[in-house]
Amino acid sequence: MAVDVVSLQDEESRFYGCLGSRSLCGLLPPDAISQAMDQDGVTLLDALREAGLENVPHEALDLSRYRGFLEAHIEQGPHLEAAGNRVGVVDSIVGLGGRRFRFIGEQNHAGTTMMSIRKDAATALFALAQGINDAFSALAGPRSVWTMGRVEVRPGAASIVPGYAELELQYRDPSMAMLDAFEAEVDRLVKEVRSRDQATVEMSASRERIAPVKMDETLRVHLGSAAQKHAPGQWVEMPSGAYHDAGVIAALLPTAMLFIPSIGGVSHDFSENSHDEDIVIGCQVLADATAATLLDN
Amino acid sequence: MAVDVVSLQDEESRFYGCLGSRSLCGLLPPDAISQAMDQDGVTLLDALREAGLENVPHEALDLSRYRGFLEAHIEQGPHLEAAGNRVGVVDSIVGLGGRRFRFIGEQNHAGTTMMSIRKDAATALFALAQGINDAFSALAGPRSVWTMGRVEVRPGAASIVPGYAELELQYRDPSMAMLDAFEAEVDRLVKEVRSRDQATVEMSASRERIAPVKMDETLRVHLGSAAQKHAPGQWVEMPSGAYHDAGVIAALLPTAMLFIPSIGGVSHDFSENSHDEDIVIGCQVLADATAATLLDN
Incomplete structure (x- = not known):
């Protein structure tokens, strides 16, 4: 072969x-x-x-x-460098989902509109966002992450009660059950905010859900053995928090993946880089694991 | 005179x-x-x-x-119309204050940056905003209002941990003690959010504080008597949630103020309007109260 x-x-x-x-x-x-x-x-x-x-x-x-697919990648994160490791053997690629919320209230004068009759879109947004942070913190596993990175409040003036707002939530976890639990919690919180009879809340999926993917056990063992040879005591098993081509190909072929460290953990920036010696170690691990795969019975 | x-x-x-x-x-x-x-x-x-x-x-x-100053104004709110009143005699002009918050975190990848090391500017903003809504709701008097009308989260993308955010808070009340209590509560909440060692929070006054102003008792009585004559049973004493020139002039002269209804409570919009018959009633009340003031000993 x-x-x-x-x-x-x-x-x-x-x-x-x-x-x-x-x-x-x-x-x-x-x-x-x-x-x-x-x-x-x-x-x-x-x-x-x-x-x-x-x-x-x-x-x-x-x-x-083909017997399988091996992918090599820069970590795009700080973990390997921070722990002094040279190689990460990926055990799973996290799944992710997302929700977009629209809050429709009534724009009004911030001095003359009493609290009891307000329909403040930002108030509903804050309640939902803080509810999500509280509930997800209680549920979260060690590799759960969630982010509310996009927030719009309109018209956006200090003395006008906001009539409209948007919020976007993204969540990732290596386990499908955790993604399900997050989504159930979001449903519950949206109902709770809706029940206050202030701004209305609309929810939609902000993206197609991506299922978590487990890496192939045999290929992981080959990568681990090669890592132990070329970076003894300086490698670790870890999930991938970002999505990769390995997540696609794993649907058809046994697939595994290795990381080498990102300098300073930097990603998605022109300064993203790895040390030459780590690239060399990564190539050696990839080559040895490939050879071991070909020698498998 | x-x-x-x-x-x-x-x-x-x-x-x-x-x-x-x-x-x-x-x-x-x-x-x-x-x-x-x-x-x-x-x-x-x-x-x-x-x-x-x-x-x-x-x-x-x-x-x-001068013996005093009387101001006539459209209500800029829905209260008079909603209660079927034609005239409002202002008892006080609410005071207001404001705070601007800047949240400085660390922009990062929403997949690979674990929750434990994040410094998410939006998370700190949500915690403070919800804390303010909870605390102010518990403290508030019948005429307290507060608004967080301006919210900025940057860079504003679903899969990037926000590195920077801004929030603006405005609060109004007829009582100086309530404004003081709101500000003390904000100070406490900012300390609490700061103590979490995530994003840092900077706070500054977003505007000069305006003290609440009580209207002159004698002039109010004149306005009330005239209102009872021209709109019997259809007038009310009320605070002004918006600031007015009367608030300035009250520092030098006995001052009072009357409102006539806003159609639909609309304000700060080209459709802001009052019924002609309410304008006539307002003018009659103003004229009678002026005459009564001149006749005072």
């Missing part, structure tokens, strides 16, 4: 999240390629034409040719 | 809040007129020049000439 090396395009979703791996696996919706457009209005079809790939047939994964 | 009728300019602060009454009363800070500029960058000096008022001396209130 031989080894194929692949560089998968557009994991980060200029056109479509994990475009390369989804295309390779035949997991793209029918119109995804013909409809995709980046935020500057460039269509994927134009980009393919410009790259001279217009008439190149798309690769399809031939499952009979 | 005669009666002077005055229309005071710029109560609403195109250039400076209650510019006309403050100027009349000699209560403007030294540089107010030379420094004032509207939000489009037009200076007050240019506006005076353009209106041909550049060399017109400013009026100064001659206290020896």
Whole structure:
């Protein structure tokens, strides 16, 4: 058996999240390629034409040719560096879900509108957001994270009771049961805020839910053995908090994944980088684990 | 004695809040007129020049000439109409204060940054805002109002832990003691949020505090008697939730104020209006109360 090396395009979703791996696996919706457009209005079809790939047939994964898939990646986080580790063997890729909330109240004068008749969109937003932080903190597992990164309050003036607000929530966990529990809690809290008869609350899914993915046990053992050889005592098993192509390919092939440290934990920035010696260790671990996989009976 | 009728300019602060009454009363800070500029960058000096008022001396209130000041105003709120009243006799103008909060956290990846090491500016904002709503609700008097109308969370993306946020709080009450109690509560809550060692919180006064002002008892009685004559059983004593020129002039002269109903309670909008018959009643009440004041010994 031989080894194929692949560089998968557009994991980060200029056109479509994990475009390369989804295309390779035949997991793209029918119109995804013909409809995709980046935020500057460039269509994927134009980009393919410009790259001279217009008439190149798309690769399809031939499952009979592969024993598994191994992905190497920068951690995009601070954990390995902070603990003095050189390699992370991923045990699972966290799943994620999201909710968008719209609060519809009544815009009014902040001096003359008594509290009892207000329908203040921001008041409802604060109550829901603080409720989510309290409830999720009580439920959370060691790898749960949640974020309310987008908040809009309108019209946004100190002496006007806000008539409209938006909030976006995202939550991630390696366990599907935790994602379910988070969503049940959000449903309960939305009902509670709605029952106050102030601003109304609308809720929708802000994104398609991504299920958590467990990495293949055998491949993880090979990566762990190789890590112990090249970085003895300086490697660790860990979940991936970010999503990766390995999450797509795991649906079809035994899949595992390794991380090397991010300098300063920096990610999604031009200064994102890894030390050369860590890149070398990562390549050695990847090569040894690949060889061990080929030697498996 | 005669009666002077005055229309005071710029109560609403195109250039400076209650510019006309403050100027009349000699209560403007030294540089107010030379420094004032509207939000489009037009200076007050240019506006005076353009209106041909550049060399017109400013009026100064001659206290020896007046027994008091009566102001008539649209309610800018729904109370009179909702209760079927035609006239409101103002007993006090509420005071107000404000606080601006800046939350400085650390912007980070919403997937890979564990909760335990986050410094999420929005989390601190939600905790403070909800704390204020809870604490103020417990303290509030019947005419207390408070508003958090301005909220900014940056960078404002669903999968980025917010590194920076701003919140603005305004509170009003007819009693100085309540304003003091609100501010003490805010101080306590800011300390509590700071003690969590997540995002840091900076607080500053968002505006000069305006003290509540009681209307003159004798003038109120005159307004009430006239209201009972022209709108028997359809008038009420009430505080003013908005600030007015009467609040400035009350520092120098016995002052009182009456309201007529706002149609639909609408204010600060081109559709703000009053019924003609209510305007007539208001004028009659004002005239009778003025006559009664002149006849006082």
